[in-house]
Amino acid sequence: MPRPISIGLNAAIIAIRDLSPVILEVRLPGMAQQRASQPSPTSPYAADADLAALPFGPFEPRRHRTLEMGLRSWVKQLTGLRLGYVEQLYTFGDRGRRLESDESEPHEVSIGYLALTQLREHADGGAEAQLSELGWGWRSWYSHFPWEDWRADRPALLDEQIIPALEQWARDAPDDGNKPLSPKQRLRLSFGIDGPVWDEERVLERYELLYEAGLVTEHYKDRGLAPDPAKPLFGQPMQMDHRRILATAISRLRSKLKYRxxxxxxxxxxxxxxxxxxxxxxxxxxxxxxxxxxxxxxxxxxxxxxxxxxxxxxxxxxxxxxxxxxxxxxRPAPGLRFGSVGPVGKETSQ
Structure with missing residues (x-):
């Protein structure tokens, strides 16, 4: 009998607070026991209630004519937030995106969205109180991707830990021929070493490389394995594949700045x-x-x-x-076409 599939909507809701890009996250520490005793097959939070997740809501075709209308509706209903720009990112549904104890449970497919909002609109505190009651809160996206913040300078974490660990992995990783570039070539392009500039839009590619190299918690969590004690782990993990969804959203937003x-x-x-x-x-x-x-x-x-x-x-x-x-x-593409940063953190023209 084919395994049933459930479809939900994940939202990377982004705002600016104290000069930092923040995302709305779901934290359910107080509900962990409740979800353990009353598991919901369509909940993406049941597997790791101690980890933050992106907001998730169902698509109800009887109530909402489009996916975006469904997203805006449940976000407004739950949080009181009014979303501005909204864009569909990608459909995330790979097998193994969550460990399920029962193969009869529906396989969860999430349609990821990038959504922008202004916190100044909610200065009365009403929305903040509503979020607090839900166990939701705002967090800098750089806590999940600390290597992406070059505002002060090139992050020391890159040269001291991340790149040496990736270089070791690239030396040992077999080239199976399934990808157009070798591990060393992917490392060089994604992280801007040995010549290429650091491309701020390659957020997802960098995360995928760290994931493949076993340098993020999700690599082990997705496989039901204990982390390798010999390898460092970088950035705050998230539930399921939500950090991958967030990386996709950041990449898309950084790209959009230049032509929208x-x-x-x-x-x-x-x-x-x-x-x-x-x-x-x-x-x-x-x-x-x-x-x-x-x-x-x-x-x-x-x-x-x-x-x-x-x-x-x-x-x-x-x-x-x-x-x-x-x-x-x-004109068709009004944006800010600023340059990328070079290998030593200096701005270069595009």
Whole structure:
């Protein structure tokens, strides 16, 4: 008899808080015993109740005409959050994405979404209180991918631990010919060593390489194995394949910055150019040269002055700007085409 399949919607809900990109996570420590005594075959949280997960909701075709409508509906109902930009990422349904004790349980297929929201809209605390009651909270995505944050400089973790461990793995890994590039070539391109620049969009490729090399917890959890004590493990793990879904969302958002004005979905209606730059830096994981960035903004004609100023910085009043929405009909790809960072963390042009 064929195994039944259940379909759900996973959302990587992203906002900016304290100059850091944060994601909404589900934490259910108080519900672990409840789920153990009353297991739900369609719940992605039952396997590892101590680990954070991305929000998950069912698709109910009788109530929602489209998948996106279903996503927006249950997020608003559960959290009080209003989602802005929403984009479908990928369907995640590989066998083994969760260890099931009973093969008769439905196999879970998740349709992953990237969703953006503004925390400033919920400053009254109502949504925060609602999230707290659910056991949900916000966390920097760099806790899961600390090697991706280059804003201060090239992370020391890369040269001190990650790259040596990957180089050892690449030397020993057999090349089975199933991939177009060898392990060494994939390492070189994904992590920008021995010549290539660090491409901030290759978040998923870097995570996949760490997963394959046994350098993240999920490699062992998915196989029901104990971690190799001889290997370090990097980044905070998540339930099931949710860190892979999140890596996909980060890659997509970093790419979108360059040809779609999605960054303005994370900003208030009026903002300073410094706020705009810091938001782009938070998402891209790079430090950007101030004058070069402002030249990009000016050339792109993405913003226009409001005529007002802000004194919140405590220094000279800073001019306030707003997104110039007409740019979306003036040209097909209005974005910020900033450069990537090189092997030593210096900005390079594209």
């Amino acid at each position: 004005p999605v960054v303005f979905e994370l900003l208030p209606q009026s903002f300073t150019l410094t706020q705009l730059q810091e938001t782009v830096e938070a998402i891209s994981g790079q430090h950007l040269h101030k004058q070069n960035f402002r030249r990009l903004v000016e050339q792109g004609q993405l913003v226009e002055p409001t005529g007002a100023s802000s004194t919140s910085t405590g220094g000279r009043p800073a001019k306030l700007y707003r997104f110039r929405r007409s740019v979306q009909v003036e």
